[in-house]
Amino acid sequence: MTEQEEQEIRQELVGLRQEHRDLDTAIAALVESGRADHLTIQRLKKRKLAIRDRIQHLEDRLVPDIIA
Template sequence: MNDSNEPSADVTSLASRLATLTTEHRDLDAVISQISSAPPPGDELLLRRLKKRKLLVKDRIAIIQRLLDPDIPA
């Protein structure tokens, strides 16, 4: 990620990426809901692509959350 040895820089970078992905996930959810409620003809492919992207973003969010808060027993 960063060439610096400061873990706080990595955490800040991950937190920023997490915020960006969370916003993208929320936006995708809104678009998918809107298209699903009144689908224009021929947009099945677009809907599938949006759902696939939403799942990818969700997976990336989960990975970053695990990196920021690892589940290590004390």
């Protein structure tokens, strides 16, 4: 992996982590307000999980494989 590719992955990770935190905050606010429907909350949670999976995938690309 080149330094350019690694830098791009790190930048994407920063954005994804921020989006993940923002979704967490939005979900909590909707639950507290009691005004959101169940479907909306479920969609936000599903999006949050997809982001978490993408973050994990990118982090795995940054860590070299170590054969024990």
